[in-house]
Each structure stands twice: as structure tokens, then as C-alpha cells.
Amino acid sequence: MDKNEIIQIKELKKIFPMGKSEFTALNDINLSLGKGEFTGLIGPSGSGKTTLLNIVGSLDTPTSGEAWVLDQSIGKLTAKEAAQLRKKNLGFIFQSYNLLAVHNVFENVEFPLLLLKIGAAERRKMVMDALEWLGLTDKVRSKPPQLSGGECQRVAIARAMVKRPSLVLADEPTANLDAANSHHILQTMVKLNEELKTTFLFATHDEKVIGYLKRKIYLFDGKVAKDEWVTSNQTAK
Amino acid sequence: MTRFLLKGLFYDKSRSRLPIIVVAVGVMLTVFMNAYITGFMGDTIEMNARFTHGHLKVMTKAYAENEGQLPNDLAMTEVSALKEELSGRFPELDWAARIHFGGLVDVPDEQGETRSQGPAAGMGIDLLSPESREAERLNIRESIVRGRMVQNPGEALMADQFSQKLKVNPGDEVTLIGSTMHGSMSMYNFKVAGTVSFGTEALDRGSIILDIEDARLALDMYDAAGELIGLFKTGFYDDTHAMEIAREFNTPFETDGNEYAPVMKSLTQQGSMGQLVKMLDVWSVYIIAVFILAMALVLWNAGLLGGLRRYGEFGVRLAMGEEKNHLYRTLIYESIFIGIAGAIIGTSIGLLFAAWVQEKGINISGLMEGSAMMYPSAIRTRITPADYYIGFIPGLFSTVVGTMLAGIGIYKRKTSQLFKELEA
Numbered sequence: 001m002d003k004n005e006i007i008q009i010k011e012l013k014k015i016f017p018m019g020k021s022e023f024t025a026l027n028d029i030n031l032s033l034g035k036g037e038f039t040g041l042i043g044p045s046g047s048g049k050t051t052l053l054n055i056v057g058s059l060d061t062p063t064s065g066e067a068w069v070l071d072q073s074i075g076k077l078t079a080k081e082a083a084q085l086r087k088k089n090l091g092f093i094f095q096s097y098n099l100l101a102v103h104n105v106f107e108n109v110e111f112p113l114l115l116l117k118i119g120a121a122e123r124r125k126m127v128m129d130a131l132e133w134l135g136l137t138d139k140v141r142s143k144p145p146q147l148s149g150g151e152c153q154r155v156a157i158a159r160a161m162v163k164r165p166s167l168v169l170a171d172e173p174t175a176n177l178d179a180a181n182s183h184h185i186l187q188t189m190v191k192l193n194e195e196l197k198t199t200f201l202f203a204t205h206d207e208k209v210i211g212y213l214k215r216k217i218y219l220f221d222g223k224v225a226k227d228e229w230v231t232s233n234q235t236a237k
Numbered sequence: 238m239t240r241f242l243l244k245g246l247f248y249d250k251s252r253s254r255l256p257i258i259v260v261a262v263g264v265m266l267t268v269f270m271n272a273y274i275t276g277f278m279g280d281t282i283e284m285n286a287r288f289t290h291g292h293l294k295v296m297t298k299a300y301a302e303n304e305g306q307l308p309n310d311l312a313m314t315e316v317s318a319l320k321e322e323l324s325g326r327f328p329e330l331d332w333a334a335r336i337h338f339g340g341l342v343d344v345p346d347e348q349g350e351t352r353s354q355g356p357a358a359g360m361g362i363d364l365l366s367p368e369s370r371e372a373e374r375l376n377i378r379e380s381i382v383r384g385r386m387v388q389n390p391g392e393a394l395m396a397d398q399f400s401q402k403l404k405v406n407p408g409d410e411v412t413l414i415g416s417t418m419h420g421s422m423s424m425y426n427f428k429v430a431g432t433v434s435f436g437t438e439a440l441d442r443g444s445i446i447l448d449i450e451d452a453r454l455a456l457d458m459y460d461a462a463g464e465l466i467g468l469f470k471t472g473f474y475d476d477t478h479a480m481e482i483a484r485e486f487n488t489p490f491e492t493d494g495n496e497y498a499p500v501m502k503s504l505t506q507q508g509s510m511g512q513l514v515k516m517l518d519v520w521s522v523y524i525i526a527v528f529i530l531a532m533a534l535v536l537w538n539a540g541l542l543g544g545l546r547r548y549g550e551f552g553v554r555l556a557m558g559e560e561k562n563h564l565y566r567t568l569i570y571e572s573i574f575i576g577i578a579g580a581i582i583g584t585s586i587g588l589l590f591a592a593w594v595q596e597k598g599i600n601i602s603g604l605m606e607g608s609a610m611m612y613p614s615a616i617r618t619r620i621t622p623a624d625y626y627i628g629f630i631p632g633l634f635s636t637v638v639g640t641m642l643a644g645i646g647i648y649k650r651k652t653s654q655l656f657k658e659l660e661a
């Protein structure tokens with residue numbers, strides 16, 4: 001794997017058993033992502049975006065072929081090694097935020113740092129930094145049910161970013177947001193990508209997200225249909 | 238991490254308050270149930286001991302063999318000496334002589350003609366010596382319905398139900414017709430001082446109670462008595478100890494062919510009491526076992542449901558890199574916390590409630606009507622050391638096992654699957 005590569009996928013297949021028959025969700029995927037990319041998997045519903053993101057995120061394993069993430073082969077990791085990979089290097093952002101409803105904003109963002117056993121003082125500083133990036137410093141003690149959708153997704157981004165992971169995986173992050181909030185969080189992610197050099201991989205079919213991407217990988221029926229880079233003058237609005 | 242988990246527990250009411258309440262209720266019922274059964278069992282034994290069997294009873298061998306017929310011709314003589322000996326050798330018991338006898342109560346009108354008559358079950362007990370605890374033992378003062386306690390020789394108490402049947406009122410003179418120790422007929426007049434009701438059919442139907450000296454006079458039983466009963470001063474029957482005492486007392490008389498030689502019997506060696514005690518023991522174990530099992534099932538399900546509801550949270554935590562083993566362990570810790578909290582609360586409330594019932598009693602005399610056995614007419618719980626820990630079995634054990642089983646779902650499912658359930 002190239003020094004600058006963060007993800008490398010070779011002849012990857014994912015087959016789900018469907019009762020007696022099988023369903024091929026991903027078929028012969030070959031891809032590689034470099035560090036610092038701001039890339040999206042684009043495709044209609046059911047095209048296999050989430051499945052691919054889950055494999056890259058070591059939440060699922062390939063049926064055949066290989067997926068290398070940060071020099072580790074996902075299919076060969078033990079559950080414990082996969083957890084280590086996620087804990088240290090990966091951040092997740094979900095469509096439905098998935099915040100812990102009973103914990104406040106601070107605690108939600110702090111959780112990944114608890115898993116990393118980071119000391120209280122440093123933890124506090126890191127959480128406050130992350131909340132500052134996302135403009136959430138006045139919501140520290142609020143709990144998710146008291147927040148708007150946009151605020152919730154910003155908390156989720158802060159939670160994904162707080163440990164400064166090398167790779168953030170975002171599955172339809174704007175699907176539950178209005179246009180203004182979508183643009184807001186996308187601009188924040190572009191900024192984090194530029195300032196912290198964090199690699200972002202999206203799964204989306206939202207035009208607003210697509211507009212910010214620097215590389216677009218189109219999936220169709222579990223196959224890569226098109227893979228294109230955007231020249232810099234076309235990006236952002 | 239611990240603080241994070243505790244916060245989660247306290248903030249999430251369905252994670253803490255609800256399960257703790259469920260556990261506490263289950264534990265409370267278990268504790269109360271156990272105290273209740275112990276109390277009922279103990280009361281039944283105590284009541285039979287106080288009224289009939291003693292914790293230990295001394296009779297002549299022949300009397301013991303025909304006890305049901307109240308064979309006073311086979312009664313013990315020189316009872317004061319024997320009582321003294323027993324008090325010396327077994328000071329852990331209170332000893333008292335009693336005479337049981339059958340007879341006919343005859344109520345005369347002004348002319349001395351019979352107005353009414355009825356068969357009586359007589360009991361001569363020590364009512365008048367100042368050191369006697371017999372009246373207290375039989376709860377006589379509290380059982381008086383009309384009139385007053387026996388205060389002088391020549392007075393008697395009558396079961397209220399019996400007195401109503403014979404239309405006798407306190408102050409009336411009645412005649413007791415019986416047979417003396419030597420087999421001849423005896424007629425004895427006494428005054429009804431008061432009437433009593435024990436709430437037990439077996440006693441309320443035809444009892445008359447007189448001082449033992451009056452009974453001796455009436456039946457010509459000078460310094461004699463059918464039986465000497467002993468009751469542990471602790472107030473509780475101890476079968477092992479009672480059996481030992483009986484064995485010790487009986488050994489010298491074992492080969493004695495004399496049918497007037499004394500024999501001592503423990504409560505469980507008399508009539509069907511042994512079976513009753515055994516039955517009550519078995520039943521109490523059985524009821525408690527069924528109860529604990531039922532509670533375990535309920536609490537297990539509560540643990541299971543609590544776990545299922547949180548698969549979404551588990552998915553997120555796993556995605557952030559928490560290991561499944563760690564997650565599983567934190568769940569067990571939480572359930573231990575909930576189990577302990579619930580068991581402590583439940584045990585406290587259960588004990589309080591049991592203590593209250595121990596103090597006040599619940600009247601069940603209606604339920605026991607017509608029963609020939611002597612069951613207590615009020616249910617009282619009795620708190621024993623077991624009540625302090627028994628609730629922890631269903632409380633802690635079931636909650637933890639329930640969580641353990643529910644938590645296995647975490648291992649069975651792929652992490653990505655936990656998310657699907659969350660997104661749905």
C-alpha cells in the first residue's frame with residue numbers, strides 16, 4: 001500500500017444471504033483513496049453505499065476480495081483489532097445522528113476519549129476544542145432532545161472529530177437536514193478537511209453534498225460506475 | 238467510564254428507575270412471603286404447643302398411649318416433685334401441670350332442675366399461683382368476651398359459644414359431671430366467672446377452663462395431673478434440642494415395664510404434629526422456591542427487554558471502538574448495581590411491611606371456620622435472619638442472569654446489524 005493511501009479495495013465482493021438465495025450487494029469493487037481526500041460514494045438507494053462504508057469502517061467484512069484501511073486488512077481483523085482500528089483512527093457520522101439521548105453534548109463528544117483512556121484535563125480541552133470548531137460552546141450541557149436536527153448533527157461531527165481520526169465516514173449526513181443546515185455542516189467539514197487533513201468518505205445521493213465533493217465515485221448495482229475528480233474551480237459554492 | 242455509566246443509569250429512568258422498581262417489588266414480595274410463611278408455620282406450631290402439646294410433654298406411658306381418651310385414671314401422681322425435678326434439670330423450659338378431662342356441664346334452674354346440658358372439654362391449668370404463666374400463654378385475658386378472669390377457687394371460664402348454647406351468663410352456677418381419677422362419678426359446682434373466645438373452632442365449641450386445684454378437687458386427683466408440659470423460655474420450638482431433652486429424660490425409663498413410669502415426648506413426637514411440622518416445612522420451602530422462580534422469570538424478562546431496547550446505543554458505542562467484551566461487562570455491572578439497589582430497597586420495604594404485620598397481625602379467623610386443627614386466627618409474619626438475604630436471590634441473581642442472556646444478542650449480531658435495528 002502506497003504511503004499516501006488510506007484505503008485500498010481490491011476485487012471486493014459482498015454477498016448477503018437472502019433466505020435460500022443470495023444477494024450480491026457489492027461486486028468486484030476496486031478503489032483506492034489517498035490521505036486527505038474529500039470523496040463521496042454516490043448512487044441511488046440500494047446501490048451498496050452503506051454496505052461499502054460499513055466494510056471500510058470495519059463494522060462488516062467482505063465476502064471475498066480485500067479492503068485495506070490504514071494498512072490493515074478488514075477481513076482478517078479479529079473483533080478486538082477491528083474495535084482498536086475504529087477507536088483510534090475512525091470517526092462515524094450517521095444520517096440519524098445516533099447521539100446518546102440521556103447524555104449531554106459534552107458527554108456525547110467525550111465518549112470516544114473515554115474509550116481511549118485520555119486523562120480528564122486533556123479530555124476536557126479536546127472536547128471544548130471540538131465543540132468550538134462546530135460552534136456548540138453554548139450547548140455544552142444540553143441534551144440531544146433539546147437540540148435541533150442541525151445542532152444534533154454538529155454534535156455528531158464533533159464526536160467523530162474530537163479524537164482527530166485519520167478517516168471520517170459519513171453516511172447520508174444531510175438526509176435529515178434542511179438546506180441551510182446542510183451547507184453549514186458541509187462547510188465545517190470542508191474546513192476540518194483542510195485544516196486537520198482529515199480524510200472524509202461520504203455515502204450520499206444529496207446534490208448539496210455532491211457539490212462539495214472533490215472526488216465522486218458513482219455506484220450502481222453494487223459496482224463502481226464512474227470515478228471522477230473535480231477540478232478545484234468547480235468545487236464549493 | 239464509570240461516571241459515564243452511572244450518569245447513563247441515573248439520567249435514563251427506564252434504565253434505572255423502572256428496573257429498580259420491578260426488582261424492588263419482586264424482592265419485597267419474596268421477603269414478605271418468607272416472613273409470612275415462617276410466621277404462619279411458627280404460629281401454628283406455637284398455638285398447638287401452647288394449648289395442647291407443649292414443646293415437650295411428660296405423661297405416664299399408659300396415658301400417652303391412650304391420650305385421646307383423656308384417661309385420668311392413668312395420670313401421674315406426685316406431680317409437684319416431678320415438676321421441681323424437671324425445672325431443675327431443664328431450666329431452659331417453663332414447666333406446668335395440666336389436667337384434661339371430659340364431662341357434662343349441667344345448668345340448673347331456680348328449682349335445681351336441669352335447664353340445659355352439654356358435653357364439655359375441660360382443662361385444669363394453673364390460673365391462680367402468682368408465678369404461673371399459663372393464663373398469659375393461652376392468651377386468656379385477651380380472649381375474655383363477657384365477665385372476668387378467674388380470681389378465686391370455685392370459679393371457671395367457659396367458651397363463649399358454648400355458654401350461648403347453654404344460655405349461661407357470667408355469675409351463674411353450673412355443675413360439672415365427670416368421673417374421678419378412680420373411676421367413680423363426680424359432681425362439682427362452680428361459678429362461671431367469664432366467657433372466652435379463642436377464635437379456634439376446636440376450643441370454642443365446648444371448652445371450660447378452671448384452676449388446676451379445682452380440677453384436682455373435682456376429679457379427686459390430689460397432686461396428680463394428666464400431663465406436665467414444658468415450653469422453651471425463648472418462645473420458639475427447637476426440635477433438635479427438644480428431641481435431645483426427651484431422649485435424656487427417657488433413657489432411665491426405657492426398660493421400665495411399669496405403665497405408670499413417665500415418658501417425655503417432644504412436640505413432633507406427639508400425634509400428627511410431627512407430620513404437620515414436616516409438612517409446613519416442605520410447603521414453605523416449596524412456596525418460596527416457586528415464588529423465587531416466578532420472580533426470577535419476571536426479572537429476567539425485564540433485563541431482557543431493557544437490553545433489547547438499547548441495541549441502538551450499543552451499535553453506536555461499538556462503532557466508536559468499544560469492544561464487545563467491555564460493553565457486555567458494563568451491562569453486567571449496571572445490572573449488578575440495579576439488582577443490589579432493587580434488592581436493598583425491596584428488602585427494606587418487605588421487612589418494614591413484615592414487621593408491621595408481625596406487630597398487628599391479619600385476621601383470618603373467617604377462613605379457618607370449622608377446622609378441627611388449631612390454626613392461628615390471625616396471621617403474623619415472623620422475621621428471621623433469612624429475610625435479610627433471601628430477596629437477593631431473585632433480585633440480584635435474576636437481574637444479572639437476565640442481562641447476561643439479553644446481552645448475548647450483542648455477540649450474535651454483526652455490529653452493522655445493530656445499526657439496522659437502530660435506524661429502523
Ligand SMILES: Nc1ncnc2c1ncn2[C@@H]1O[C@H](COP(=O)(O)OP(=O)(O)O)[C@@H](O)[C@H]1O
Nearest residue numbers: 016017023025044045046047048049050051052
Ligand atoms: N444485512 C443485509 N442482508 C440482506 N441484504 C442487505 C443487507 N444489508 C444491505 N442489504 C441489501 O444490499 C443492498 C445495498 O444496501 P445498502 O448498502 O444499504 O444501499 P445504500 O446505502 O446504497 O442505499 C440493498 O438492496 C439492501 O437491501
Ligand SMILES: [Mg+2]
Nearest residue numbers: 049050051203
Ligand atoms: Mg444507505
